[in-house]
Amino acid sequence: MNFPLFVARRIRNTHETSFSKTVTYVGIGTISLGICIILVAFSILFGFKNAIIQKITNFSGDLRISQISGNHSLSESPMQRNEAWEKTIRKHPYVDHLQAHVQKPGILVGDQGLAGVVIKGIGADMPLAQVKQNIIAGSGQMNKGQSIILSQELAQQLKVRVNGSLILYFLSQPNRPRKVQVQGIYETGLEELDKLFVLADRDWVQKMNGYTADSIGTYEIYLKQPVDLNIAANRLTKTxxxxxxxxxxxxxFPALFDWMQMLDRNIVIFISLLLIVACFNLIATLWVLIMERIPMVGLLKALGSSASQIRSIFWWNGFFILLRGLLIGNILAMGFCWLQATYHLIPLDPVNYYMNAVPIHWDWLTWVWVNLGTCALVSIIIYIPTHFINKIDPQTAINYKN
Incomplete structure (x- = not known):
């Protein structure tokens, strides 16, 4: 029989004073609130990062291949298509699919405004589901000819709706205006993309650029998940x-990824502070429980129990408080995350946060590690107040309340 564990269980089931009960509940509440906030913070952080990365990847791919040149304008240098290389890359274990695009800068003119844009020509090798993911009005199916899909931000700026018409001027051919029809409207929530890119048929953009059918601007590569981006880039560079x-x-997109790294640092600082507060509260709780049971400590010492056995009794007492706090905290965190993921209770301004509601990402491995890490850290910390037991004299302790 594990003597310290047996005594700790009996203590837990006895009627304590109202003060020690209150302190115990405060300890449980502190642990519960701390672990709940930590789990929710990680879920929201990963939700933000995954949502933004997904939007970027969906629009621009994981990797982009272009022609080496001294051209730093928005108009790309043409590159020759290599069908043999394309077949090899599509069979690569890291690659999900490959797309070819052509870009050309221009100016869209509406009845009440104009906007400088980049026309991005897409072809049949871009999955329709990928286009439809961000479509909020009209069709995501790209028609041949002079049809375009523009962003909600540009549509509002130019005061145009689906099936409306605009005049497009290519910067290389300013004297040849072209009438285009708005076929669909998309929204990614990323200002860097929404304020600039307009989708059009690749063959048409190739023609406007003066490219031949086997000339393109860029390749975009989409990787299978989970695949390390840098490892895949190094492997594919060799081909x-x-x-x-x-x-x-x-x-x-360095600015967006720098912003996400800043979020990581802030979350680490925030979670560290929460863990410190939770540890100190549990130490205080355990200290009160020891002070409440000084006569019991003296009696156990007088009966021959070692100081390490008595310390273990109170360690188990603190561990029970920790487990109850973790259980309640996990239930609260799961409930909040489920409600937010299902009903989007907390909205966001997409202008500042790139999305309409606080996103939630369920990463169960992170939840497991957070719980295990908290258990390990707090289990070590709660040994600190138990060392006070070494200084308790049995005779003085037995007569403590007198």
Whole structure:
């Protein structure tokens, strides 16, 4: 029989004074609130990061391959399609699919405004589901000819709706205006994309650029998940033509990824403070429980129990409080995350946060590690107040309440 565990269980089931009960409930509440906030914070953090990365990836791919040149404008340098290389890459274990695009800068003019844009030509190798993911009005099916899909931000700026018409001027051909029809409206919530890109048929954009059918602007590669981005980039770089260059989505959108790294640092500081508060509260709780039972400590010492056995009794007492706090905290966190993921109770301003509601990502491995890490840390910390037991004299302790 484990003597300290047996006594700790009996203590837990006895009627304590109202003060020690209150302190115990405060300890349980502190642990519950702390672990709940930590789990919710991780779920929201991963939700933000995954939502933003998904939006970026959905629009621009994980990797982009383009022609090496000194051209730093929005108009791409043409590159020759390599069908043999494309077949090889599509069979690569890291690659989900490959797309070819053509870009051309221009100016869209409406009845009540104009906007500088980049026309991105997409083809049949871009899955329809990928386009439809961000469509909020009209069709995501790209028609041949002079049809475009523009963002909600541009549609509001140009005061145009689905099936409306705009005049498009390509910067390389300013004297040849073209009438285009709005076929659909998309919204990613990312200002860097929404204020700039307009989707059109690739063959048409190729023609406007003066490209041949086998000339494109860029390749976009979508990786299978989970695959390490840097490892995949290094492997695929070895297959490239010497005149091509490969860029990752981190290199293409450094500001967004720097912002997400800043979020990581803030969350680490925030969670560290929560754990420190939870540890100190549990130490205080255990200290009160020891002070309440000084006569019992003296009696156990007088009966021959070692100081380490008595310390273990109170350690188990603190561990029971920790487990109850963890259980309640996990239930609260799961409930909140489920409600937010299902009903979007907390809205956000997409202008500042890139999405309409607080996102939730269920990463069960993170939840397991948070619980195990909290258990390990707090279990070590609660040994601190039990060392006070070594200083208790049995005779003085027995007569403590007198």
């Amino acid at each position: 490239l033509d010497p005149t091509w260059k490969l860029e990752t989505k981190v290199e293409l």
